[in-house]
Amino acid sequence: VDSSQLDTINVKTSDNITLGYSVAGLGSRLVAQILDNLLAVPLTLIAVLLYGAVASVFVTSSEGAGFADAGAGFFAGFVYFGYFFVSEEVTGGKTPGKSAMGLRVIKVDGSAADFAALAVRNVIRIVDVGVVLIGIVVMFFQPQTRRLGDLGAGTIVVRDRAMVTLAAAVAPPPIILRTPDAGPAIDGIDRIGSFERDALRVFLSRPGLSPKLRADLARDIAKRLFERLALPPGAPERLWPPELFIERIYLQLEQRYP
Amino acid sequence: MSLDTFIAERQARWAALEAAIKSAKRGRLRNQSASDIERFGLLLRQTSSDLGIARRDHPDAPIAEYLNTLCARAHPLLYRGRAWRIGAVGPFFATALPRSFRAAWPYIVASFGLLVIGFIAGWVAVDLRPDLRASLVPPSLFDEMARGQIGTGVQDAPFAAAFIIQNNIRVALICFAGGMLLGIPTALVLLTNGWMLGTVAAAVRLGGYDYQFWSLIVPHGVLELSVIVISGGTGLMLGDAILRPGQLRRAESLARVAVRAVLLALGAASLLIIAGTLEAFVSPSALPDGVKLAIGGLVGILLYSWLLLAGRAPRRRRTFQLDGAAETPA
Numbered sequence: 001v002d003s004s005q006l007d008t009i010n011v012k013t014s015d016n017i018t019l020g021y022s023v024a025g026l027g028s029r030l031v032a033q034i035l036d037n038l039l040a041v042p043l044t045l046i047a048v049l050l051y052g053a054v055a056s057v058f059v060t061s062s063e064g065a066g067f068a069d070a071g072a073g074f075f076a077g078f079v080y081f082g083y084f085f086v087s088e089e090v091t092g093g094k095t096p097g098k099s100a101m102g103l104r105v106i107k108v109d110g111s112a113a114d115f116a117a118l119a120v121r122n123v124i125r126i127v128d129v130g131v132v133l134i135g136i137v138v139m140f141f142q143p144q145t146r147r148l149g150d151l152g153a154g155t156i157v158v159r160d161r162a163m164v165t166l167a168a169a170v171a172p173p174p175i176i177l178r179t180p181d182a183g184p185a186i187d188g189i190d191r192i193g194s195f196e197r198d199a200l201r202v203f204l205s206r207p208g209l210s211p212k213l214r215a216d217l218a219r220d221i222a223k224r225l226f227e228r229l230a231l232p233p234g235a236p237e238r239l240w241p242p243e244l245f246i247e248r249i250y251l252q253l254e255q256r257y258p
Numbered sequence: 259m260s261l262d263t264f265i266a267e268r269q270a271r272w273a274a275l276e277a278a279i280k281s282a283k284r285g286r287l288r289n290q291s292a293s294d295i296e297r298f299g300l301l302l303r304q305t306s307s308d309l310g311i312a313r314r315d316h317p318d319a320p321i322a323e324y325l326n327t328l329c330a331r332a333h334p335l336l337y338r339g340r341a342w343r344i345g346a347v348g349p350f351f352a353t354a355l356p357r358s359f360r361a362a363w364p365y366i367v368a369s370f371g372l373l374v375i376g377f378i379a380g381w382v383a384v385d386l387r388p389d390l391r392a393s394l395v396p397p398s399l400f401d402e403m404a405r406g407q408i409g410t411g412v413q414d415a416p417f418a419a420a421f422i423i424q425n426n427i428r429v430a431l432i433c434f435a436g437g438m439l440l441g442i443p444t445a446l447v448l449l450t451n452g453w454m455l456g457t458v459a460a461a462v463r464l465g466g467y468d469y470q471f472w473s474l475i476v477p478h479g480v481l482e483l484s485v486i487v488i489s490g491g492t493g494l495m496l497g498d499a500i501l502r503p504g505q506l507r508r509a510e511s512l513a514r515v516a517v518r519a520v521l522l523a524l525g526a527a528s529l530l531i532i533a534g535t536l537e538a539f540v541s542p543s544a545l546p547d548g549v550k551l552a553i554g555g556l557v558g559i560l561l562y563s564w565l566l567l568a569g570r571a572p573r574r575r576r577t578f579q580l581d582g583a584a585e586t587p588a
Contacts, residue, residue, distance in 0.1 A: 011333070017306040019330045059417060067417040074424035089342070092285015092334075104285070106334045108513075112285065114339030116517040123520055127435045146509075148438045152496065154513030162327050166272060169324035170265055194315045198261060258263050 011110030019110060023144050024103045024157040035097035040083040047079040048072050085122035104160035113155050121149035174204035178244040182251040186237055188229035189252055200250050218242035261316050268308055275301040275332055282335050302332045353569030355525040358518050362491050369490035372445055376452020384460035391461045415538040423534030426482060427527045430489035434523040441497025448490045473547035476554030478537035481529055484561060488526040492519035
């Protein structure tokens with residue numbers, strides 16, 4: 001298994017393409033959790049204070065005050081757990097903390113987390129948080145950093161940010177030093193496939209190579225290309241400087257297969 | 259095709275898909291017109307086909323990674339379960355909830371069994387050692403009943419109702435969530451509730467107040483205990499899915515039942531609003547005991563005829579032809 005694939009889940013789409021989702025790590029999830037608590041805890045306190053204010057207006061007896069006080073604790077729980085459920089439901093799987101960390105809840109089949117799945121993962125949050133923070137222990141050992149609520153709901157928290165921008169994905173242009181033209185046609189150029197062509201492109205677009213190193217690399221690559229093209233021992237191309245040879249092959253490929 | 263041409267030719271539609279992802283509000287395409295959504299689908303299919311080409315022809319180029327991330331972000335916007343709508347509430351209570359109640363019957367029977375075991379154990383404990391009943395039953399309840407004070411109404415009943423509703427919903431959700439710990443907390447909640455009811459019932463019987471006692475419990479208790487039994491059943495469903503996953507992986511088996519179970523638990527918990535209102539306003543009221551018992555009975559009949567009968571497919575009627583061949587209308 002490729003180690004870079006370990007924190008990825010693969011989803012096969014209906015177009016028969018496998019998409020890789022990058023799974024959020026324990027660290028970013030805990031930071032998101034702390035950020036959410038910075039919002040949820042004050043929100044809960046304000047709600048309980050409001051509840052107390054309303055209760056003190058309407059309560060008329062000590063018995064009623066007892067009920068109101070006992071109710072405040074449960075009310076706090078509903079507001080606290082409700083914060084997570086409502087914010088995930090309204091935003092399509094991102095609490096404010098997750099949003100700040102670039103995380104998002106989706107289902108393991110790659111579809112968006114729906115009402116029922118979010119209900120499951122947030123009701124089970126009572127166990128994850130309430131039983132000695134068992135959720136953190138489970139996330140630590142679970143290979144995809146899912147807590148009990150995620151396992152129950154079939155959800156997973158993934159990174160939702162674009163890691164590579166289009167500008168970064170576009171390779172830098174090739175540096176052609178030796179030749180303004182493609183030179184005479186090279187025999188057997190059809191044998192060069194797109195993998196070799198990409199390799200030549202990478203070689204030609206590498207900036208900052210020392211001239212000696214570039215020449216050494218070019219000689220090595222040219223030797224392999226001679227075999228690939230099956231050039232006869234006396235072919236004139238074998239006498240060209242290796243860097244010129246590579247540049248000409250590259251330019252001819254560009255002309256033939258734009 | 260060269261990497262440069264590939265990118266140059268197709269990057270316009272990738273940029274268009276990226277812009278469409280950004281324009282999605284709150285993780286949804288809901289605010290967009292039908293033609294926009296259709297175009298989104300087209301762009302996503304084209305881009306994922308580009309991803310396939312990039313993976314085949316340029317596997318080491320960063321463009322494959324870029325296209326994967328782009329498709330991965332777009333995919334959940336288009337592919338999603340049914341959205342929650344206010345209009346879905348009616349059909350949910352009319353058909354879906356009773357159906358999932360009936361489908362979950364083995365777990366609900368097991369959950370009821372645990373409650374009954376707790377009840378019998380509590381009853382027997384008080385019967386064997388009546389001298390210990392004072393420590394088993396809250397003495398205040400006993401004294402009040404002896405003085406005939408109970409049943410004179412609760413002051414600030416709305417607050418009592420809110421408290422009772424919240425508390426019971428909490429118990430119901432813990433019963434469900436406890437399923438994640440193999441259902442052990444669920445079983446404990448059921449046994450404890452049965453035990454408490456059993457000890458109190460046996461104690462009031464010794465004191466000779468049972469009629470008064472049951473008139474205090476039954477109006478809301480039928481509904482409340484039913485909900486505890488149902489949510490206990492959902493917790494046992496989860497526990498069973500973890501313990502006996504069958505051919506599936508444990509996480510898959512769990513996820514398969516959990517969505518059905520949570521809807522059943524939440525639907526049942528919503529009934530606690532009725533139960534809590536009855537508990538605060540009817541049970542302790544000055545109504546004659548017989549009326550209170552009748553209310554409890556009526557609630558029970560309504561509840562179980564709804565849970566057992568609603569949402570059934572209409573029974574196919576057989577008509578018999580004269581030649582004896584059975585025929586079922588389409």
